[in-house]
Amino acid sequence: MLTAARLGASALSAALLAGVAAGPALADSPPPTPAAAPDGLYGKSDPTYDGVWRQSLALTALSAAKVTPADSAVGWLTGQQCEDGGWPSYRAAGTACDPKTEDSNATALAIQALVALGGQQPAVDKGVAWLKANQNADGSWAYNPGSPGDANSTGLAVNALFAARTDPASVAKAGPGGAGKNAFDGLARFQLGCSAPADQRGAFAYQPDPATGALAPNALAGGQAALAAAGGHLPVANSVRADAEPKPLACADGSAPTTVPHAEAGEAVGAYLAAQLTSGGNHLTLTTPGAAPSPDYTATAWATLSLIQSGHPDQATDAADWLDAQEATWTKNGTDAAATATLLLVAQADHRPTADLTGKLTALGPAPKATAPAADEATPAKKKNDGIGQYWLIGIGLLVGIGGGLLLSLQRKRNPNL
CATH class of the missing domain: 1.20.5 (Single alpha-helices involved in coiled-coils or other helix-helix interfaces)
Structure with a gap:
């Protein structure tokens, strides 16, 4: 079950829009006692819901910044991995692994971080094996195994497969009736196709409506799934440049398929996201029932990374500028490790100055073994x-x-x- 404290690593807003009743579940049981941040972890806030997520983002961003993290930082992340290969959101020292607490989001981010760091192939292989074992028959992944899949979790899993040099088209859960759908098939089931209104085509929904099966665009789902649709992973370092706007989904007549072909998925969602950023003041918006719409920093960052990955940096520039302007608010003046790391990943992908953000992120964790040369700008x-x-x-x-x-x-x- 998703919770408010796990906003950085999951799609709470999307879950609410999809009808997942997170609120009552929280009301039925008292909130857990906040855990103190252990040594080796980036950030000082309670790591219960995002420890592995923020550590993975921090290590990925610092690795791309040519910073060699402390052994304690890497050891903390590898020490969170369970014997079966999966990662929970957080596991207190000395606590045994519970398969029910392992989640695909934490596992996918941890795999990408360890690939970026290098020298962690056994842990990476075990993590990939866990993803394969916990894929749904329809090709998707759920946040927790055994639940219906969602676009965010599926997109993150595909990112991890790309990072680990595993073809997502070859990853399909075997069952009694043979192999199921592959990872690209799983991602496609959440993307709006030619049967959707023209201004929604290419978008991703968090999940189909449980009653009708209808898909409704979701900002965070679109941003995170788009990076997978574009064939990317963290850190984004794509040098391909299309020098053109993303191509909207071609829907010439009523015979067009409702499922978006994989070859068109990245461009289609890129066109949708670019239009949303332009019309939304260069950012995406968080919309939750009972609350006023507000800027969605995380969704905007993932959309920016996705556009850069797909070869459309010009369409990402204004959003990256907006994120720069929101740095103090989003990162809580550089004290939020996950936000600071994500903003650093955006700066790196868009070839912006990174020394300041690198310094702030480094200061949130143990002293690194080595840092990049000073004054890199x-x-x-x-x-x-x-x-x-x-x-x-x-x-x-x-x-x-x-x-x-x-x-x-x-x-x-x-x-x-x-």
Whole structure:
């Protein structure tokens, strides 16, 4: 069951929109006593619901920033893994693993972090095996195994497969009737196709309506599933540039299939997200029943990463600018490890200055073993100027050489004895 404290790692808003009754479940039992952040963990807030999530984001972002984290930070994450390969949201030291508490979101993020760090292949392999074992027959993943799948969890699992160099098309749960649907099939069941209104095509829903099976666009589902549809994972380091806007889903006539083909999925959701960002003031909006709409920082960040991954950085720039402007609010002045790490991942993907965010994130955890060279933002400009100076020197040298040769030639013509 999803809870409010797990906002950073799950789609509470999407679950509420899909009719998952999180509120009553919380009312039936007292909230757990807040846990103190253990040594090695990034951030000081209660890690009960997001410990593995925020640690994975932090380690992924710092690895991309060429920071070598402390052994205690890596050891804390690997120590959270259960023997069967899955990760819970958080497990207190000395507590035995409970398969019911393991979740696909934490597992998928942990796999991506360990791939980014390198040298953790056994843990990665066990994590991938856990994802394969807990895939639904329809190709999707649920937050907790045994439940209906959702777009967020499926997208994150596909991200992890890509990071681990495992083809999602080859991952299908075997059952009594043979192999089920593959991971791409599972992702496709949440994407709105040609039967949807034109301005919703390409969007992702969190889950189908339990009564009607209808799909309704969801901001966070769209952002997180879009990175998977675009073939990406964290950290995003795609250098492909389309130099064009994302292509909306082609729906020429009524015979078009309602399921979006995998080859068109990334562009279709990219077109939808780009339109939503433009019309929404360069950010996506969190809408929950009984609450006023508010900016959704996490969904906006994932949408930005997805557009960059799919080769459309121009459509992501304004959203990245908006996130920069919201840094203090979103990251709680640099004290929220998950938000700070996510913003750093966006800055890295969009080739923005990263030293300040890297420093703030590093300060939230144990002292690293090694850090990147200081003043990394000055390096590109310095190299550019050095290159220009070198070209001037070469040019002047050529001119001097040519001039000297012409002068010697003239002198020889005037004096054949030279």
